Amino acid sequence: MEDTVCRSLVHISSLFPEILAMIFSHLDVRDKGRVAQVCVAWRDAAYHRMVWRNVEAKLHLRRANPSLFPSLVKRGIRRVQVLSVRRSLRDVMAGIPGLESLNLSGCYNITDVGLSQAFSQELSSMVLLNLSLCKQVTDSSLGRITQYLKNLEVLELGGCSNITNTGLLLIAVSLKRLKRLNLRSCRHISDQGIGYLAGMCQQAATCGNPELEHLGLQDCQKLTDQALKHVSVGLPRLQTINLSFCGSITDTGIKFLSKMHSLRELNLRSCDNISDNGLGFLAEGGSRLSSLDVSFCDKVGDQGLAYLSQGLFSLRSLSLGSCSVSDDGIDKIVNSLHDLTTLNIGQCSRITDKSLSSIGGKLKQLKSIDLYGCTRITTVGLEKIMQLPGLTTLNLGLWHKR
Template sequence: MYSTRDRERKEGDRIQEKTRYIILQGGVNRFVAGAALQVPSPLLKVFILADLRGNSGLQGGACLPGWSPLDLAAMAGWYHAQQQQHFYGAPSNYPPCCPPSSKRRKLEKTEELLYTTRLRRGPVTFRPYSDSLGNTSQALESRPERSRTRKSHLNLDCSPSILENGECSSSYRAERAPEELGTHVGHLFPEVLTLIFEYLDIQSKGRVARVCSRWRDAVYRKSVWRKVEARLHLNRPNTTLFPSLVKRGITRVQVLSLRKSLRELVNGIPNLESLNLSGCYNLSDSALDGAFNKDLPNIKRLNLSLCKEVNDNSLGRIATHCKNLEELDLGGCTKITNTGLLLVSWGLKNIKRLNLRSCRSISDHGLGHLSGLDSQPSESLLELGLQDCQKITDESLRHLSEGIPNLRKINLSFCVSVTDTGMKSLAKLGSLQSLNLRSCDNVSDIGIGFLAEGGNRPLTELDVSFCNNVSDASLKHVASGMSKLQSLSMTTCPVQNDGISRISKSLPGLRTLNVGQCISLTDVALESLSTHCHSLEKLDLYGCSKITSKGLESLKKCPKLANINLNL
């Protein structure tokens, strides 16, 4: 007599053999076999969706009511083990199919249940993929989009090594259906986003900061705002403005309009390096007194151009508390006098660039202070702007040549009191690289001759536009003593074709030539330039009425020529 337990085991073995036979007899892509018996034994609850043509292992599966992940894993392990051992072969290896019975009817009902489930929930497939080691497979379930957001899904993790032994991990987790794979900007690391945002313009950087918190955190990194100058309207209090600038590492500020205290700006950005107050007409000396009342060692650039109320007292305060200042722009500050230059020379030992444009109260005595006449000279000064300083004479140039020998750039345009004698003093500046003599009416060919004495001058930029006394003789001096010249401006100067031909042969590195309104020039000058000046990049010919299309055609020989101006 068999016990109930033995009968269940025997019936289970028969159902398994019948199931195997059905699988092997089905010569189709996918064939369903299974049994769902209402018995305690889990081995009788079987469901498999097999791809008999593939070699990638388990290709299908489903979750039915009452079926646990362990049931599915067990049957998957059995199938894979038989596949690896070539257990399935000819159908003759298996017993013939039994006649239909109640068990077979239950099998068919199970198949109908699966079919109904697939119609309702859509196809269920497993997509195998290899991990980073290339020896592991993982089943990923995918469903139609309409069912992804409705329920969580089951994720089985089975490896071939386990399947070969007829076992499978019973661990599973319920999770949302995975998003579509692929690279998306939302998946990038913050460091990568930061590198991308560095190439955006300032307005775009502000826009991306409002997209989401991840983008805001990435765009607020200091490397994104490197060398960016914030332009502000300080017309009303804003408690969040300055902390935001500090967080982004912005140390350069330009104030477009100022109605509130400057002290809030200076105190709100402790690491301020550059402050541009150009055009703040209502900036008073008392406002500067309140802002510069403590040491500000980080400020290196200060622009006070067109601040009409800035005076010598303001310069004294700046010289006291901004010891590391390197650039100071005082253009248009008409209340600055020689005393202010004395304070600059006394306090700003690291000053490199000083612009005194249109400071018409400054005279030779003030530049004497700057050159060390009554104190130590500003030996660190490299660039000096004296444009439209009407009281500057040749005496000032003598002070500069003696006290500041390292001066590299000087702008003397519209200094009508400067003459050829001053050029003789400037010739002593062995480091001078850029000289602007525009509209210096008293400079002539003799002065240019002084500048070219000795030959091989380091001068690379020379502007003698609107100097009516500069002619072809000056070009002869330039050709012989300024072979390193790269930029030459001679607008309205009475030069001829011979002078242009001479410099074109002697200045192989010439890149910019401005000869606008030189009405004597013809196509001959252009042919000479095209033959010898192969480095020419910019040519100004406006007002040259004798130039024709033939001369312009010859300029095609200049391979680097990118800009030709024929109009006003």
């Protein structure tokens, strides 16, 4: 019956398998599986590695399935996300030689013991490991990871609250190819740990991760300006850094970062001690930032926007949610930062139609604007915004029509 179906589709089934594979490669994952069930010819074409290139398999590791891993290997799948674990991770490592990416995010029952069993020999092909929210993971696991996964380029540890500076020392000594490191809510780490990443170790002859391009430090509340001094000295290729909710960071720390010409994205959301002066340091230091978030920094006001308008000409995205800015400050950036594509001024309660008129008249590249909670704007101002040719996103939550 299946072969009869295929013969009836002469114009498609007569194609070379390589051509069918090219066509199937454009389907979503579910449809890739469906076409493999049509007939033998389509099944063979659908199992071509081209079809599954860059696909991440999503697995529940429950009962044993002898055909699972051979099927993944046949299709050339080398990226896996484990959704739940009830059996050993060692089966994944053994079943998929050459595994490149392993995502264990949210697998709360993952322990140091389970990871030690999984990582028991060198895995040179692995470049990405995501352990976000694996809350039982400690520095002991990092010892295994740094011993056997030396080619890691991406390591996600967000929410691994038992990681300490000792774990960062292990990373600094062994993971020399690391480009992205997320330490969100790793609240035990301090300036000393960031110093290790920046190459400042007395315990080892060589350490540091100079290839780091992205560093997530959100909610690492022990960090101070000293950590940013370490970053500015020892991480010359850093492009993005997330410092949101790091309450001890001050304008002094921003002065260190302002000298990093590689830096493109800076997130200071809810950093209570950042003020207009910090934005002034960014402008004076020749910063080439394309994205800046100072939302909920209540010490940032119109003077800070005046500083930005005088020096941060590369800005494309600016978030000012709940800052103490008015129409005067918005006027400054509108007249200077013409290439902005994203602007968040939600909950800036002093903003009126005057700002919207300026934005609509001068920010012709704007694609997204957040006006959540801007209760002093009216339909008159919104009409100006709606005339922007490229606008695709407009947030008006808590706006009272007048």
